[in-house]
Amino acid sequence: MSKKANTFQxxxxxxxxxxxxxARWEAVVEVFGSVASRxxxxxxxxxxxxxxxxxxxxxxxxxxxxxxxxxxxxxxxxHMALRPEGTAAICRSFVQHRPPVPWKVYYRGPYFRYEAPxxxxxxxxxxxxxxxxxSDDPDIDVEVIALGWNVLRSVGLKEVxxxxxxxxxxxxxxxxxxxxxxxxxxxTLDLDEEDxxxxxxxxxxxxxxxxxxxxxxxxxxxxxxxxxxxxxxxHFGRVQEGLNALNIPFTIEPKLVRGLDYYTHTTxxxxxxxxxxxxxxxxxxxxxxxxxxELGGPATPGIGFGMxxxxxxxxCDAEESFPNPAPKTQVWVIDVTDGSSxxxxxxxxxxxxxxxDRSFDGRxxxxxxxxxxxxxxxxxxxxxxQEVEEATISIRMLRDRATEQIVVQREDVVSxxxxxxxxxx
RNA sequence: GUGAUCGUAGCUCAGUUGGUUAGAGCGCCUGUCUGUGGCACAGGAGGUCGGGGGUUCAAUUCCCCUCGGUCACCCCA
Numbered sequence: 001m002s003k004k005a006n007t008f009q010x011x012x013x014x015x016x017x018x019x020x021x022x023a024r025w026e027a028v029v030e031v032f033g034s035v036a037s038r039x040x041x042x043x044x045x046x047x048x049x050x051x052x053x054x055x056x057x058x059x060x061x062x063x064x065x066x067x068x069x070x071x072x073x074x075x076x077x078x079h080m081a082l083r084p085e086g087t088a089a090i091c092r093s094f095v096q097h098r099p100p101v102p103w104k105v106y107y108r109g110p111y112f113r114y115e116a117p118x119x120x121x122x123x124x125x126x127x128x129x130x131x132x133x134x135s136d137d138p139d140i141d142v143e144v145i146a147l148g149w150n151v152l153r154s155v156g157l158k159e160v161x162x163x164x165x166x167x168x169x170x171x172x173x174x175x176x177x178x179x180x181x182x183x184x185x186x187x188t189l190d191l192d193e194e195d196x197x198x199x200x201x202x203x204x205x206x207x208x209x210x211x212x213x214x215x216x217x218x219x220x221x222x223x224x225x226x227x228x229x230x231x232x233x234x235h236f237g238r239v240q241e242g243l244n245a246l247n248i249p250f251t252i253e254p255k256l257v258r259g260l261d262y263y264t265h266t267t268x269x270x271x272x273x274x275x276x277x278x279x280x281x282x283x284x285x286x287x288x289x290x291x292x293x294e295l296g297g298p299a300t301p302g303i304g305f306g307m308x309x310x311x312x313x314x315x316c317d318a319e320e321s322f323p324n325p326a327p328k329t330q331v332w333v334i335d336v337t338d339g340s341s342x343x344x345x346x347x348x349x350x351x352x353x354x355x356x357d358r359s360f361d362g363r364x365x366x367x368x369x370x371x372x373x374x375x376x377x378x379x380x381x382x383x384x385x386q387e388v389e390e391a392t393i394s395i396r397m398l399r400d401r402a403t404e405q406i407v408v409q410r411e412d413v414v415s416x417x418x419x420x421x422x423x424x425x
Numbered sequence: 426g427u428g429a430u431c432g433u434a435g436c437u438c439a440g441u442u443g444g445u446u447a448g449a450g451c452g453c454c455u456g457u458c459u460g461u462g463g464c465a466c467a468g469g470a471g472g473u474c475g476g477g478g479g480u481u482c483a484a485u486u487c488c489c490c491u492c493g494g495u496c497a498c499c500c501c502a
Contacts, residue, residue, distance in 0.1 A: 009493075063500045067426080085502085111502080116426075118496060127502055194498080210498080259501055281502065308502025336460060365460045373462040384460050398462070405461085 013115070013123025024324040028155060028309065029108055032128045035151050036106035039143065041130050044105040046089040048112075052081040054092045057294045059261025061201060068113040082112035085260070086129040086306055087288065088295070094133050095297035101134020108309075119277035120311045129285075131304035133292070138235045141266045141287065142242030144303050148270055148283045149248050155312065156321030159273040160282065162248065165256040166236040167263050168228045170290055176227045177203050187217045204257040223254040232265060239266055262288040266303065272311070274318035282315055283307040330421055331379045332372030332398075333358040336365050341383040345393075345413065352414050354421070373398055379420055381413065395420070 010016055017025055033043070058065050070082035083089055086107055094103055108128045115121060130147060132140050145162070152160050167173050181203040188196055192211035199206060207218050228236065243250050250268075258267050267286035275282075285305025292300040316322040331354055335342035342358040349356035357375060359368040365384075372380040382394040382405075391410045397403045397420070408416045418424050 012493080068500080113501080115500075116498095117494090118498095121501075125502060129502095205500085208500090278497065279501070284502065306502055311502055334461085364455085366456095366458075366462080367454085369460095369462045371462090380462085382461075386460085394460095396461075401462085 011123070013117035013121075015122070021324065023327075024313070024322065025309070027325050028313065028322065029128075031154050032108060032151055032307075033106070035147065035154055036128075036130055039104075039147050039150075041104045041106040041132075041147070044090060044093060044107050045109070046083070046086075046093055046107070048110065049080045049082050050089055050092065052079045054088050054295070055081050055084055057262070057291065058085065058088055062259055062261055064113065064259065068115050070112045070114055084113050085111060086127055087131060087260075087262070087291070087302075087304055090129075090131045090304070091133070091288075091291050091295050091297070091302065094300070094302075095292060095295050098297075101300070102140070103133040104130070105133075106130040118279070120275070120279035120308070120314055122310060126309040127306045128309060129304060129306040131302060133302040134300055136235075136289070136301040138238035138266075139242055141235075141239045141303055142246065144285070144305060145239075145243065145266075145268055146246055146248060148285070148305050148307065151307065152270060152282070152312075155316055157272065157274075157282075157312075157315055157319055158321075159319060160270050160315070161273060162243075162250040163253040163256050163269045163271065164240070164243075164250045165224070165253050165267050166228060166232060166239075166265050167224065167257070167267055167286070168232040169264055172224075172227045172229060172232060173264065176222075176224050179222060179227070180204065180207075183221050184217070187220075190217050205259070207255040207257050218255065225254060235265055258284060258286060262291045262294070264289045268305070270307075272315035272318065275311070275315055276318075277314075279311065280315075281308075282311045327376040328355045329357050329375040329377045330354055331356040331381060331417055332368075332375055332377040333381045333383070334365070334368040334372060335383045336368070337383060337385060337388055338362075341388065345381060345383075348414060349417065352418070353423075354414075354417060369396075379417060381417075 052069070052071055055069060056065050060066065064084050069084055072080055074080055090105060090107065106129065108126070110124050110126050112124055114123060117123060128151070130144060132144055149162070168176070181199060184191065184199045184203055184206060188199065190213065191199070191206070192209065192213040195206050195209050195211060195214045206214060207221070209215065209218070240250070256267055256269060258269070263286040265287040268284070269281050270283040271280045272282050273280070283305055285303070287301065287303040289301040292298070292302060313322070331349055333342045333345045333349075333356060335358065339360070339362060346356045346358050357377070359371050363371075369380060378397065378399050380396045380398055382396060384394075387393055387407075387410075392407050393410055393413050394405050394407050395416065396405045415424070
């Protein structure tokens with residue numbers, strides 16, 4: 001906010017993850033990892049930057065590569081970019097290493113897009129994602145979508161809707177684009193001015209315009225369904241059948257085209273109905289049967305999705321689910337003598353697997369026990385002059401004021417604490 | 426990139442037609458309680474009023490520029 005001399009702040013669209021939120025962040029990452037690995041997906045980590053060519057395969061005309069990429073030349077003049085999304089890099093990795101198929105992987109980490117920030121949108125944002133490469137089986141589409149569904153349920157979200165569409169193969173996509181272009185040209189004057197320029201370059205993009213004049217026109221546009229060939233229809237039908245069998249509710253949305261050029265056949269989006277903001281897509285993905293080939297590999301089908309962690313947590317806030325986990329501190333060591341007992345006892349407890357903490361700077365008894373209380377610890381160990389003399393420790397249970405404080409021998413403290421915490425082995 | 430809106434203590438905000446030492450609540454620290462926590466009371470620390478320039482005898486208050494936050498378009502997670 002302020003910019004005083006010699007002070008700095010996070011760059012536009014970035015933020016610090018602070019202790020108040022970081023435990024929740026770690027927890028949601030953990031949830032995703034366990035849901036994904038339960039379905040046979042393994043973690044893959046790719047670099048945060050790559051040769052820019054990897055990402056330009058997303059589509060030269062897309063906003064993501066055209067104007068939102070953080071690109072730079074390194075000291076050896078290599079043209080690089082900070083990754084703007086996950087799928088292209090995973091496909092590059094597949095081509096580079098040629099693992100056996102189906103290759104089922106998940107990933108998570110920061111992504112970068114040079115955009116003006118707003119609700120649910122950042123320049124550095126974070127995604128989970130999965131990719132399943134090497135199979136054209138529609139049941140894999142179902143597995144991928146179901147995994148997204150399972151994650152959303154696991155963090156407690158209820159108000160989400162799944163939108164589903166099929167783009168057909170590369171050929172139908174081309175045919176549909178042309179006929180859509182023809183249709184839109186006839187109605188150019190009825191379109192919102194802002195959208196007219198997209199008719200030639202990106203007719204598909206006109207479909208998801210939010211402008212009402214344009215929406216009135218596109219409501220009459222030919223649906224892509226009419227252009228699907230027999231195989232595409234069969235594939236799409238089988239996907240729907242699978243979702244029905246798994247009791248995953250969905251809505252067919254013929255205008256769901258998505259902004260990345262590589263999609264073929266199944267495309268889908270999970271939207272949060274609890275989010276008031278303009279960006280309510282929590283998870284989006286689809287099939288990309290031509291991308292691997294584009295990146296120099298053998299023709300190989302693939303499907304996956306990306307899930308925005310910030311948006312997922314925003315949706316959790318809106319539904320009041322997935323709260324910040326309780327602090328982990330179990331024991332607070334209070335030392336009102338010279339602090340050496342606190343120094344030694346915290347180390348002893350910690351090396352015995354107990355979450356222990358203490359106050360510093362020789363604070364008063366009152367101050368230390370207040371810190372102990374606020375830490376969320378269940379137990380306070382108290383050392384004063386008397387305890388030092390007698391080699392004992394007073395134990396106070398912080399969560400139940402009715403219990404009497406007890407005194408134990410100093411050498412028994414670890415086993416006593418473990419017992420009181422219910423950890424006794 | 427375009428548009429709207431905002432910018433006063435760590436946080437949430439007051440601040441009178443521009444007028445002398447800029448306030449509150451919460452939080453933090455200390456004390457009432459010379460060894461005992463969630464309450465109460467008292468005290469304390471903490472602000473170049475985002476930054477720069479201008480108008481004026483005087484600017485947190487008016488004007489310009491700039492930086493940043495928020496929201497929307499575009500697009501997407």
